[in-house]
Amino acid sequence: MNAIIGQSGGPTSVINATLAGVLQACLARGAEKVYGMEHGIEGLLDGKYKEMTGAITSEMGIELLKRTPASYLGTCRYKLGDPDKSPEVYEKIFAILKKLDIGYFFYIGGNDSMDTIHKLSVYGRQINSPIRFMGVPKTIDNDLALTDHTPGYGSAAKYIGVVMKEIIRDATAYGNKYVTTVEIMGRNAGWLTAAAALARGEDCEGVNLICLPEVPFHLDRFLAKVESMQKERNSVVIAVSEGVKLEDGRYVCELSDDVKFVDAFGHRKLTGTARYLSNLVASNMQTLTRAIELSTLQRCAGHVTSRTDITEAYQVGGAAAKAAFEGHTGEMVALKRISNDPYQCTTELVDVGAVANIEKKVPLEWVNERFTDMKPEFLAYARPLIQAELTPIYINGLPRHTILDM
């Protein structure tokens, strides 16, 4: 029997460590061939898949794969319809899997990907397919239910902690009045923005204001807070989620002129939260301002990953293969924290249907009373996830990656 693996949703810097984990465990457990879907289930439907063998399964190949950001196999955002409405899609997928003699199907992704696994496993049971379908969690957003955290979050949180410290150093260098607004990913869940709180320490003043999408945003209160903070210090550094919303439900970035711009597909662009707020501050206060968007860098910074995260990313891959080979299907591997200090974490299996399409938010009891900062409970949760480093393999001055088509 053979196995097939797909990657789906937004890239992370450790999703390929999970791919490495599934791949090695499948081979160790006797899979004859392991295929990779190119661009997830969308590619599979187009007959795009590749046997994962040769250089990539060598020890060196695995080490490079662990250190390669984004999705080695390519990714997609494909929403699988209901089998009642589009049975032909399901028939096609199962026909391809049968042709390839697939016994084990792994999908590495977030909410939507778990929905895909859920639907395929339900359909598979209905048609008495022997194929095992396993979900493997991945998302920098950390918004999956039933898992303590998601692989990918720790490295993105570490990246945010690292660059916030550096931005704070830079912003204090001139000694001028200076308000820096840093826009961080996570449209509905503020886990990444909250990670900016990690910057504070013996050697760092820390971020002065943290604005999560879970907390309604008031322009006036925001300005009042920034003004009051700048009375106490010249440099004020703000971490703001791209998804902060006014009480009337509008995104702050929708207030910007730039959002009126529509691209060739008719998509409105929802960016520019930091820019809007930065201009607002500059118009109302006597201060220099700067807006910084961490943009894709926060999800693809393979050069600064958390070793804790990358190890867990690899482990959930192996655990998924183990479960599938032991007969499980329709489940997702979750991370279960045993203790914070010393940090201990194990894996368990959860019903993938209970994970699909649910977004886990930051608990409001982890935010301080003035809604400016995270409480120690959040730091105790997040700090273990950013510990230790996996050194890139530098060749000729730059980190080496491994890529599919070269």
Next chain:
Amino acid sequence: MNAIIGQSGGPTSVINATLAGVLQACLARGAEKVYGMEHGIEGLLDGKYKEMTGAITSEMGIELLKRTPASYLGTCRYKLGDPDKSPEVYEKIFAILKKLDIGYFFYIGGNDSMDTIHKLSVYGRQINSPIRFMGVPKTIDNDLALTDHTPGYGSAAKYIGVVMKEIIRDATAYGNKYVTTVEIMGRNAGWLTAAAALARGEDCEGVNLICLPEVPFHLDRFLAKVESMQKERNSVVIAVSEGVKLEDGRYVCELSDDVKFVDAFGHRKLTGTARYLSNLVASNMQTLTRAIELSTLQRCAGHVTSRTDITEAYQVGGAAAKAAFEGHTGEMVALKRISNDPYQCTTELVDVGAVANIEKKVPLEWVNERFTDMKPEFLAYARPLIQAELTPIYINGLPRHTILDM
């Protein structure tokens, strides 16, 4: 006799390694006290300086200083007037220096800072002051004359190479048509933008289009190039200088609506080149787009420095102290390349007056004929400068810095 050191101009991730080099060499050569100006000459004029002693001069202090980005002492943008017009400023500076029993004065910075050293040394000679004035080069922009390159450039170039590789991996993950425009610092000199060419290699397709400020920018030709490139590949990644200008002399970013915005000081903001070009592409082509500004991250990324650069940054500091203690004044330490392969580089002294206020541009013969990419001559120049790494000292998951006021 005592020494005093100041930092000036934009922060870099290695300027504190230069500070460490001057500091250690001054102490080794018998300076009784070494002072640091807080926020450069502007702070000195306000009587703000500090003796550098205790923890910071310990071995551990020096190692942390080398790894701390931005300006440990704080920086300024202070343009020293002519002594004829503002003699009181000169009299005040020399009175402060006399009071502190200063024999050696070091200023770490770029063009403007070298102008300061030039003026102070000329004035000092006129009044028969025994103080030695030495310039120590620093700028990520690499635009100083009479030196092969500047400390700070190698680390910023390495950062750009690293993140361009990661951005390229991320941009190819979906397999969609996708145009990514990355805005890089350097308003008049394209050295940093050119460094995006370093990304290409066995494991990376490389950047597809590089737009330097040295080459006049044509919106139509730009669009035509991007369209033609996307016929050959889905993902097109563009590195563009923040300072690209049309033939009529207007900055491209001035075409953006956003630039009409004026802050409380009446400053017009000149940002948004990538955003403008990205919107232009989206309006004219059937493709997804993304604009990324590397912003301050490219000058303060202490977590990914070039060891070659940081070693040279330390060395020019030591060479400046040596020269001053041997009686030199009114000079700048320059880097002189002996060979590319193996890379060898030494220091020499140049007349600081010949460096002041001159901007060194990227030679156009290092740009290819279609103005899309850098030639091998540039890569041979830049590649040695990004070699090897200086590992941060990670504590609790984040790189440790050292700061003045904690």
